[in-house]
Amino acid sequence: MEKRVFDGSINYIQIMDENGNVDENLRPKELTDGIILQMYKYMSLTRALDAKMLSLQRQGRAATYGPSLGEEAAQVGSAMAMGPKDFFVPNFRQHGTYITRGMPLDALILYWKGYEEGIMPARKINAIPYIVPVSTQLLHAVGLAYSQLYQNTGASVITFVGDGGTSEGNFYESMNFAGILKAPVAIIIENNQWAISEPRSRQTVAPTLAQKAIAAGIPGVQVDGNDVLAVYKVVRDALTNAKNGPTLIECITYRMSMHTTADDPTKYRPDADVEKWKPRDPILRVGNYLRKKALWDDSKQSAMEEEHRQTIDAAVEKAEQFKKDPKSMFENIYATMPAMLKEEEDAAVSAQFWMQKNDGE
Amino acid sequence: MMANMVTAINNALDLILQEDDKAIILGEDVGKDGGVFRVTDGLFDKYGDRRVMDTPLSESGIIGTSIGMALGGMHPIPEVQFAGFMYLAFDQLVNHANRYRSRTRGTWNVPMVVRTPISGGVRTLEHHSESPEALYSHAGGLTVVIPSNPYDAKGLLIAASHMNDTVLFLEPTKLYRLFKQDVPEGIYEVPIGKAGIVSEGEDLSIITYGTMVPVVKNAVSKRKVSADIIDVRTINPIDEKTILDSAKKTGKVIIVHEAPLSFGVGAEISARIAEKAMFELDSPIIRVGSPSLPYPFPQYEDYYVPNEGKVIAAIDKILSE
Ligand SMILES: Cc1ncc(C[n+]2csc(CCOP(=O)(O)OP(=O)(O)O)c2C)c(N)n1
Ligand SMILES: [Mg+2]
Numbered sequence: 170m171e172k173r174v175f176d177g178s179i180n181y182i183q184i185m186d187e188n189g190n191v192d193e194n195l196r197p198k199e200l201t202d203g204i205i206l207q208m209y210k211y212m213s214l215t216r217a218l219d220a221k222m223l224s225l226q227r228q229g230r231a232a233t234y235g236p237s238l239g240e241e242a243a244q245v246g247s248a249m250a251m252g253p254k255d256f257f258v259p260n261f262r263q264h265g266t267y268i269t270r271g272m273p274l275d276a277l278i279l280y281w282k283g284y285e286e287g288i289m290p291a292r293k294i295n296a297i298p299y300i301v302p303v304s305t306q307l308l309h310a311v312g313l314a315y316s317q318l319y320q321n322t323g324a325s326v327i328t329f330v331g332d333g334g335t336s337e338g339n340f341y342e343s344m345n346f347a348g349i350l351k352a353p354v355a356i357i358i359e360n361n362q363w364a365i366s367e368p369r370s371r372q373t374v375a376p377t378l379a380q381k382a383i384a385a386g387i388p389g390v391q392v393d394g395n396d397v398l399a400v401y402k403v404v405r406d407a408l409t410n411a412k413n414g415p416t417l418i419e420c421i422t423y424r425m426s427m428h429t430t431a432d433d434p435t436k437y438r439p440d441a442d443v444e445k446w447k448p449r450d451p452i453l454r455v456g457n458y459l460r461k462k463a464l465w466d467d468s469k470q471s472a473m474e475e476e477h478r479q480t481i482d483a484a485v486e487k488a489e490q491f492k493k494d495p496k497s498m499f500e501n502i503y504a505t506m507p508a509m510l511k512e513e514e515d516a517a518v519s520a521q522f523w524m525q526k527n528d529g530e
Numbered sequence: 531m532m533a534n535m536v537t538a539i540n541n542a543l544d545l546i547l548q549e550d551d552k553a554i555i556l557g558e559d560v561g562k563d564g565g566v567f568r569v570t571d572g573l574f575d576k577y578g579d580r581r582v583m584d585t586p587l588s589e590s591g592i593i594g595t596s597i598g599m600a601l602g603g604m605h606p607i608p609e610v611q612f613a614g615f616m617y618l619a620f621d622q623l624v625n626h627a628n629r630y631r632s633r634t635r636g637t638w639n640v641p642m643v644v645r646t647p648i649s650g651g652v653r654t655l656e657h658h659s660e661s662p663e664a665l666y667s668h669a670g671g672l673t674v675v676i677p678s679n680p681y682d683a684k685g686l687l688i689a690a691s692h693m694n695d696t697v698l699f700l701e702p703t704k705l706y707r708l709f710k711q712d713v714p715e716g717i718y719e720v721p722i723g724k725a726g727i728v729s730e731g732e733d734l735s736i737i738t739y740g741t742m743v744p745v746v747k748n749a750v751s752k753r754k755v756s757a758d759i760i761d762v763r764t765i766n767p768i769d770e771k772t773i774l775d776s777a778k779k780t781g782k783v784i785i786v787h788e789a790p791l792s793f794g795v796g797a798e799i800s801a802r803i804a805e806k807a808m809f810e811l812d813s814p815i816i817r818v819g820s821p822s823l824p825y826p827f828p829q830y831e832d833y834y835v836p837n838e839g840k841v842i843a844a845i846d847k848i849l850s851e
Pocket of ligand 2: 331332333359360361362363364365
């Protein structure tokens with residue numbers, strides 16, 4: 170005997186196309202033009218901060234930085250879909266998510282200047298720090314989500330991973346655990362088509378990443394990740410459904426810039442590939458929509474840009490006034506400082522860290 | 531040829547691929563990109579994607595499949611992009627790569643060379659600056675090598691590729707482009723398991739390796755002391771004889787490494803000296819390492835990694851005793 174025991178398929182959702190035309194049937198009712206305008210501003214602010222971070226890095230005023238250029242809709246749309254009590258668990262590229270959730274810009278800048286202190290306000294916005302080891306954060310998100318279920322808080326969790334990150338064991342383990350625990354979590358794949366120099370096709374022969382959900386037995390959906398409305402909708406739906414368990418969401422987007430400031434994409438990626446994605450820009454299409462609705466024009470655009478410039482400059486100035494405290498490195502390793510470590514700290518402090526002229530800054 | 535460490539390792543890999551058609555390179559971004567530090571640059575163009583393979587983003591996958599390839603008669607040279615991400619393959623290394631030989635009483639073995647960048651000082655993000663040599667040495671069954679200059683890097687890597695076991699080849703990123711050296715064009719070996727003598731002296735012995743070799747050299751020349759400087763080079767198995775001979779000669783020992791002080795390689799060296807040469811010392815051993823805490827963010831790394839001042843303070847202390 171032979172019979173089919175399983176069928177699976179994956180849907181793709183787009184609400185606003187590349188020209189800013191909206192499929193009103195799919196548009197969530199609560200997504201008013203006012204909210205779309207807000208999304209536009211968050212995406213623009215994210216992009217402006219990105220540009221600033223790149224220039225600070227180039228001037229030696231910031232550490233290695235991974236831009237989110239082109240991926241703003243996936244981040245801002247997801248963040249906008251969260252409820253006030255919800256948590257987010259980022260990878261290293263979630264600048265737009267932090268910004269939308271209210272992370273102070275000076276704190277983000279401080280972090281990317283190379284200070285752990287910069288991430289301290291994250292706790293206040295229910296976020297954990299940026300996580301660099303690819304995919305490892307996903308299990309934290311599942312556990313954090315389960316803790317909300319266990320304590321009946323009603324809060325859910327969103328978490329992010331790249332297309333490359335879906336190759337790690339942790340990715341599969343997180344979906345599987347989430348399924349078994351019925352964890353209220355949305356696992357969002359920000360598929361920007363590249364993992365440093367490796368194209369998406371090098372990660373898996375599966376035609377979609379969303380279908381990875383099928384093996385874990387959880388819902389999976391693919392969305393135009395450059396369409397902030399569609400991202401909002403799928404994340405919102407996932408969170409509404411979170412009491413029934415997790416969802417896997419694949420946002421189709423594109424890394425318009427370098428992997429990080431340490432990367433040179435001309436080594437492996439033809440410029441023509443990048444050009445193809447320019448008309449699909451996530452900010453451009455919302456701008457077109459708002460202009461068609463007469464909600465936006467050139468003067469509003471330049472006023473917004475000026476406002477963002479001032480906000481960012483003030484944040485940079487504040488971050489650059491930060492006074493470093495090398496002693497602080499020792500202070501939060503354990504809940505109580507062990508004698509063994511205290512001795513090392515005292516020796517370092519009394520020797521002024523053995524710094525000579527010209528060491529450090 | 532004059533070569534920095536990147537060029538020297540690249541050249542060694544090229545010669546290994548030429549000499550041994552079972553040898554392949556695999557890892558994240560090792561192909562077209564030539565590795566994030568360009569260590570495999572040009573090899574993809576020269577040998578093609580069968581010999582220089584971009585893998586999916588999975589460290590456990592890279593090391594686990596490399597083990598299988600090695601069991602099957604190939605000679606993989608996997609790259610893990612940073613040592614800070616090799617923990618995802620820790621199980622494969624310390625439960626499998628190191629044990630096939632003993633579990634099968636020598637009937638199966640895992641000839642592979644795992645390359646990964648280690649150590650800090652180059653202003654990277656988190657998890658890009660760790661010095662985890664003690665963890666792997668402690669596991670048993672893994673040969674652990676750390677070069678400190680281009681000549682040694684090439685010779686040690688070639689020697690590693692001629693071994694029939696798993697060798698972890700840990701490359702200090704800070705030294706990748708720090709200086710150039712005259713490096714022979716052809717195949718040569720620097721012996722694994724044998725320490726290098728950087729300088730010979732009478733007053734004290736400084737035992738070090740990796741990023742700390744140039745720091746120690748500078749400290750010694752600033753203090754104008756006569757010191758044995760020993761570059762351990764192979765962490766496991768350690769060259770005890772060279773270390774003990776020097777300790778007995780000078781009677782004063784400082785051990786300097788970048789890895790955190792506690793439970794590290796310095797403790798191992800110190801214990802061996804204490805066990806076998808204690809009565810020939812005329813002052814207590816001093817260890818210099820980073821504080822016993824995780825590697826900090828870039829703004830604090832200069833306060834964390836041992837610097838010349840810290841080595842000089844140790845020299846002054848031991849000579850005053
Ligand atoms: C476990 C692990 N391995 C390797 C790296 C080095 N690394 C940083 S980002 C990256 C590529 C990630 O690609 P993807 O998951 O698609 O995310 P993207 O960078 O495109 O946002 C790699 C290999 C890492 N940070 N963590
Ligand atoms: Mg990607």
